Amino acid sequence: MTTDLFPEAKVRGEARLEEIQALLVAHFGKSAEREVRDPLTQLIYSMLASRTKTEDSEQVLRELRVRFGDWEGLRDAPVGEIERAIEAVTFAEQKALRLKLALVGITARYGSLTLDFLAKYRTEKIRAWLEGFEGVGRQVSAAVVNFSTLRRRALCVDAHHLRVTQRLGLTARADAGVTEERLMRLVPESWTAEMLDEHHALVKRLGQTVCGFELPQCGECPLRGVCATGAKRLKQG
Ligand code: SF4
Numbered sequence: 599m600t601t602d603l604f605p606e607a608k609v610r611g612e613a614r615l616e617e618i619q620a621l622l623v624a625h626f627g628k629s630a631e632r633e634v635r636d637p638l639t640q641l642i643y644s645m646l647a648s649r650t651k652t653e654d655s656e657q658v659l660r661e662l663r664v665r666f667g668d669w670e671g672l673r674d675a676p677v678g679e680i681e682r683a684i685e686a687v688t689f690a691e692q693k694a695l696r697l698k699l700a701l702v703g704i705t706a707r708y709g710s711l712t713l714d715f716l717a718k719y720r721t722e723k724i725r726a727w728l729e730g731f732e733g734v735g736r737q738v739s740a741a742v743v744n745f746s747t748l749r750r751r752a753l754c755v756d757a758h759h760l761r762v763t764q765r766l767g768l769t770a771r772a773d774a775g776v777t778e779e780r781l782m783r784l785v786p787e788s789w790t791a792e793m794l795d796e797h798h799a800l801v802k803r804l805g806q807t808v809c810g811f812e813l814p815q816c817g818e819c820p821l822r823g824v825c826a827t828g829a830k831r832l833k834q835g
Pocket of ligand 1: 765820
């Protein structure tokens with residue numbers, strides 16, 4: 599991704615992200631290796647996963663495979679049956695319909711139910727293609743291109759990532775798409791897709807454990823020395 603930052607700002611931003619990453623690795627250790635899925639399976643998972651606990655989304659994905667056999671079986675099932683099968687995730691009714699429409703739409707547009715053909719496209723073209731389906735926004739398209747076998751450079755900004763980076767003062771309040779764009783301007787050019795995946799995983803873990811939605815535990819946070827919000831809260835006692 600090109601940058602429109604002044605060179606000094608770019609250097610400062612890169613150094614800050616490098617420091618944050620090093621502090622998170624020192625605190626949590628390296629993340630467990632991700633199960634890298636094919637793009638279609640990752641899309642299904644990511645469409646299920648928003649605002650749902652990771653373990654619940656993983657369990658539902660496993661159950662879908664058992665219940666429907668393959669993704670064509672899921673595509674061809676009535677929406678009501680899909681909804682019942684995914685009732686453990688949030689907004690199951692809406693997600694069931696969007697999932698069905700996406701799977702039917704992929705088949706109609708490509709001729710069969712696969713996303714492997716996306717590998718020959720540029721990253722932004724892949725993301726635009728995916729975002730043509732209802733329920734697929736910047737967060738889901740980033741997850742598909744970054745976490746799956748496509749392994750492209752993109753930063754999946756979920757609710758945890760959004761909250762933590764705003765508290766850090768890395769980005770101003772904005773939606774996931776704008777936040778990703780701003781953060782990617784700060785990401786060192788040397789960071790690979792795998793490094794961006796790890797950065798996402800570590801920031802998410804911080805958000806789940808220390809920098810929670812209601813009460814951030816700044817005194818126990820590995821980023822307290824580099825965080826605008828943490829500095830203010832710790833000063834106030
Ligand atoms: S110092 Fe506090 S606000 Fe900042 S990232 Fe850590 S827990 Fe969140």
